[in-house]
Structures are given as structure tokens and as C-alpha cells.
Amino acid sequence: MHIVPLVLAVIVAVEHYYILYLEMFQTASPAAQRSFGLDKEFLDDPRVQTLFKNQGLYNGFLATGILWGAFFAANSWSVVTFFIICVVVAAVYGGLTSSKSILIKQGLPAIITLVMLFIFR
Template sequence: MLIVSVILTAIVAIEHVYILILEMFLWTGPRARKAFGTDKAFAEATQSLAANQGLYNGFLAAGLLWGLVHPDASTGHQIQLFFLGCVLVAAVYGGFTAKRSILLVQGLPAFIALIAVLLT
């Protein structure tokens, strides 16, 4: 189960690195506009807000990666639990205030990874 929890946590971290890239660097481009359902005018008007959001997603990814590589397994386990919980809370909030698909795209992987980490 340890390998499964590591893989699932890494997937959540990679997903948040991808979101960071979309929000910080590609926000006004077609890929990010399609992913987030925005038009060019909105994307340009909200570029600095999106970059800020991207930075926070980067912090979530960094925390998850930190938990995976921490030299003390017990501490790394606790770090993973904390950051997966943060992702899950953010996904629930985003799912109810922005787009329901956030629950599936971000919340479900985080929930599955959290269960796997809890079972290790």
C-alpha cells in the first residue's frame, strides 16, 4: 500500500504543478482558457489573480512533494496528510463556489490519495 499511496500523492502533486503552469504562465492562452472556461477578455483582465492562484497551487504541490521526500517517514506521512487535506478542502470549496468539476478533477484524486496514505 505504501507504493500506491506514494504514486497517488505524486499524481496529486503533479496535477497541481500543471495547474500552477496553467494559471501562472498560460492563463491567457487557448489551453488555459479552455480548461477554465474563460474568454480572452476575462483571462487578460484576471491574469494577476490567476497567477496568484497558481502560486498557491504550487505551494500545495511543494508540500506534497516535501512529504514524499522527507527523510523521516513518520513526519513525511503527516505532511502528506496535511497537504492532501488542504487540497481536498480547496476542491470542495471550489466545487461549490466556482465549478462542480473541481470536485472530480482535484477533489477525487486527493480523496483517494488521502485514503491510501491513511491506510499505510
């Protein structure tokens, strides 16, 4: 894989590991409150924490899939492209159903990566 989409894919993966960290281990932290635009009382609810931890796990799967594809898969372009498309779809869905800022924060880096994957194929 060309260095440009590779570096961008790693950035997307790191972003999703950070989201995993916030959702699974720092659910009610000030950083999570700012990132998700939710108040501490809501984030302290054990039911919300369970949902966030589950969501964090999925973000970790996306990040791991991207890195596995980039560094270990036989057909790295196909694997990375698949997982980046998953990130784009999740960002579009999140932008439509939760917060439009998700389209920028998560979607834009993934879309740029996807474009670069095709340009440097």
C-alpha cells in the first residue's frame, strides 16, 4: 500500500482507539463529556456506561481491522478499504441520527483516506 493512504488509515485507526478509550474507560470524564456533548449525570448512568462500553468495543474492532489490513493482510488494500468504508457508513449514520459533528470528526478523515486509497491504488 502507498504511504499516503497508509498514514491516513493509521490516523483513522488511532482516532478510533481513542474513541474506544473514552467510551470504555473514561465514560463520564470531562473529555468524554466534551467529545460527545453529554452531561456527567447522563454519562454516570450505569445503563449508558454499558451502552458506551459496547460501542467502544466496536470502535476498537474497526481500528484493529484497519491496522491488521494495513500491516498484516495479504490484500491490504481490500481489507483497509472495507474497514474505512465501515467507518464512513458509521459516521454518516451517526451524523444523521446523533450529531452532525460526527460527519466531520469521524467521517472526514475516513472519507479523505478512502479517496486516497483509490487515487494511490
